[in-house]
Amino acid sequence: MIILAAKGIFASRRRYLENRAKEETFWGNFPDVGLYGARIGIIGLSRISRRVIDRLNAFHVDIKVSSHHLNEAQARELGVTAASIENIMRTCDVISLHTASTPQTYHMLGAEDFAKMKDGATFINTARGAICDQDALIAELQRDRINAIIDVTDPEVNVPDSPLWNLPNVVLTPHAAGSMGKELHRLGDGAVDDLAHYIAGSKVSGEILVDQYAGRA
Secondary structure, rough: OHHHHHEEEEEEEHHHHHOOOOOOHHHOOOOOOOOOOOEEEEOOOOOHHHHHHHHHHHHOEEEEEEOOOHHHEEEEEEEEOOOOOHHHHHHHEEEEOOOOOHHHOOOOHHHHHOOOOOOEEEEEEEEOHHHHHHHHHHHHOOOOEEEEOOOOOOOOOOOOOOOOOOOOOOOEOOOOOOOOOHHHHHHHHHHHHHHHHHHHOOOOHHHHHHHHHOOOO
């Protein structure tokens, strides 16, 4: 979704569908899209966001990360720039939320934050809906100035009359970022593998991850 957003796929698809044609100057309507050199904002330094950063680095993008746990040495190691949430909201083309949902992060992002986003920027939430003031996000989206990819809502099952269902600048998905369907078998296989490793006296996956990210959580 980050890659598609940086390439302007959601806005260009909308124009493509409306016109039912690709005029000769089609991409001239989207001069600032493209993954190369795109400014990507990551809010929250989790195990998942570290994996996202690792994959994004192959595309030569400018990654900014906001986290209280990020120091200069870690930023250099990850190939990112430490930044405030305000800086990320103001400057990034795509912003992806990876913060844990806690009482302290409830409605961490509100109206002032979304109002700072650049015209045409995309906000992605695959973390938890309650981290955002959803009414404030909807109000900004209704101005048709920014885009959003929303995988999680508050409440968890989006209410039937929510504007998120019909806004043309929103991609709403049913919490698809977790394991589902055939992927659930992998969770079972992982549990069996961990038990076998434990019985054999070797490290289980959780211990491996603790070692891998020791001192960097």
